[in-house]
Amino acid sequence: MxxxxxxxxxxxxxxxxxxxxxxxxxxxxxxxxxxxxxxxxxxxxxxxxxxxxxxxxxxxxxxxxxxxxxxxxxxxxxxxxxxxxxxxxxxxxxxxxxxxxxxxxxxxxxxxxxxxxxxxxxxxxxxxxxxxxxxxxQYPKAFLVKSSEAMLEQPERKNIFKRKEGVSLAIKNMVYFEDLVFMQFEIKNESGIDFDIDYLKVAMVIGNEKRRASYQSVPLKPQYVYKMPEKTRHAETSRFVYVLPKFTLGDNEKLELRLKELKGNRELILRRRL
Known part of the structure; x- marks a missing residue:
């Protein structure tokens, strides 16, 4: 800290x-x-x-x-x-x-x-x-690395999570700084099978995905990703940081996370107000 x-x-x-x-x-x-x-x-x-x-x-x-x-x-x-x-x-x-x-x-x-x-x-x-x-x-890489390292050392302030088939995805911490948001994620695997990560996508969404006429999604592309693993093995917990552009959620908007397995069918979708 x-x-x-x-x-x-x-x-x-x-x-x-x-x-x-x-x-x-x-x-x-x-x-x-x-x-x-x-x-x-x-x-x-x-x-x-x-x-x-x-x-x-x-x-x-x-x-x-x-x-x-x-x-x-x-x-x-x-x-x-x-x-x-x-x-x-x-x-x-x-x-x-x-x-x-x-x-x-x-x-x-x-x-x-x-x-x-x-x-x-x-x-x-x-x-x-x-x-x-x-x-x-300009936020050089050295700054993003050191700030992300320090972020992982901070105590947990959030525990927003989604669990499916023994794999859970959670938001553990969030820090706003200037025009950036440092967001700490956790993947925990208790499924008995290694989870190879294809991607973790972040977006702001409004409406219901099943009703396409009212559904809108605005992707939030990370400016830097720190220590995101390629896989989380069984009985392992992985923590990493996304550095995102600053965002605020409107009254009807939610933050959406999509964690997809590489060469597999498992997918976690966490959609929540912060």
């Missing part, structure tokens, strides 16, 4: 310039029993935590100034938030059994820097940077 935080931080903000005087960061406290509501002066564009025992949630579809921080017991970490006006806010975050404050109103003066129109950051904090991790909008 720490690697994913660094990768996504650099990918979001571009090249980082640091000034000479580092700034002392405020500390926010959170736990699993209550939300710490954080109100920023302007709407949130992106928020990232550095450890998976913290969760920072905000409205990714329609920008709002409110973010919610929760935590389970574990090591302290950090929270970085970029607002739509380009302001950058950074905090140390810690777990606490009880919260002294449940609402935090952030002022403009707490910003540690801002994002220029060129996507470069002027920041008063000193951040160690690996030049190999600097990423731009």
């Amino acid at each position: 720490r690697r994913l935080f660094l990768i996504l931080l650099l990918a979001t903000l571009g090249n980082i310039s640091s000034a000479q005087e580092p700034q002392q960061l405020d500390t926010l406290y959170a736990n699993e029993k209550m939300n710490l509501a954080i109100f920023f002066p302007t709407n949130i564009r992106q928020g990232i935590v550095g450890a998976n025992n913290f969760v920072f949630s905000y409205n990714r579809e329609r920008a709002q100034p409110l973010g919610l921080l929760k935590a389970t017991k574990g090591n302290q970490s950090n929270l970085l938030v970029v607002t739509t006006d380009g302001k950058v806010y950074s905090y140390v975050i810690k777990y606490a059994d009880s919260l002294k404050e449940m609402n935090r109103f952030v002022s403009f003066s707490e910003s540690i820097g801002h994002v220029h129109q060129r996507e470069s950051l002027v920041i008063r904090d000193t951040i160690q940077m690996d030049s190999n991790m600097v990423v731009h909008k």
Whole structure:
């Protein structure tokens, strides 16, 4: 998770310039029993935590100034938030059994820097940077590989699955980042027969496939596929990542996955709202 935080931080903000005087960061406290509501002066564009025992949630579809921080017991970490006006806010975050404050109103003066129109950051904090991790909008393969690796290390946040004839297909995690969606899949084979994979297709669908007049399908072609196996043997579990273009589902739309066996008749179709 720490690697994913660094990768996504650099990918979001571009090249980082640091000034000479580092700034002392405020500390926010959170736990699993209550939300710490954080109100920023302007709407949130992106928020990232550095450890998976913290969760920072905000409205990714329609920008709002409110973010919610929760935590389970574990090591302290950090929270970085970029607002739509380009302001950058950074905090140390810690777990606490009880919260002294449940609402935090952030002022403009707490910003540690801002994002220029060129996507470069002027920041008063000193951040160690690996030049190999600097990423731009082209999303080079090294970025996609490292982000996918980190995705597989994250805890499961979803368990949307379809099981048929001893083979199951599941969505285990999903992360939106800029104009991409990182989606982690799992194939589990308990059928007694190896499952050779022909393809896994992803699409947005509306209507009923049996009523062709109302059925529509929009394929989502992955921009990168990480560690997808050629086969899943009996008693094996395979996990891999698709990097898809960003999508949102309308009121009547569903996400559809089609997993087809190579030189066989087995096919799993998972169609679900997320």
